[in-house]
Amino acid sequence: MGIVIDDITTADIPHYLEFLRAGFGGPLSDLGTDLGFVSRILRGLLCARGAPLRAVKRIAGYEAFVLIARHAGRPIGCLTVVGRKSPSHTGVYVIPEFRGQGIASRLIETAVNRPRHAGYVESHA
Structure with missing residues (x-):
């Protein structure tokens, strides 16, 4: 089975938080980032099939999304x-057993192409 890349769902939030801890725990801690707060914000933005997130994007003119790579x-x-x-992306993380297979590159490619399709002038990986 191949790798699928799609948007984060509420079911993915615990995995996403683990990825943040594993890949960026030190810097996030240094910045005082509260992952419990991040979880609550994500759940709020993703409820109602992402309607709150779409509203924020429209009102603020701000692009924000999380891509999740999946295997099986x-x-x-x-x-x-x-x-x-x-x-621009703020970080990419792939669990150790799947590294070296081009998954981070696919995540970046997907992320770079999405804002272009949404009408942004450019995006940065």
Whole structure:
């Protein structure tokens, strides 16, 4: 079975938080990031099939999304993108057993192409 890349769902949030801890725990901690708060915000933005997130994007003109890479339905990696005129990714993570297979590159390629299709001038990986 191949790798599938799609948007984060509420069911993915615990995996996403684990990916953040594993890949970025030190820097996030240094910044005072509360992952419990991140979880609550994500759940709020993703409820009602993402309607709150779409509203924020429309009102603020801000692009924000999380991509999840899956193998056989299992989340194995993520990439987060935020920004206004030229969105950029804030981090990519793939679990160790799936590294070296081009998954991070696929996440980045998917992320770079999405803002272009949404009408942004450019995006940065």
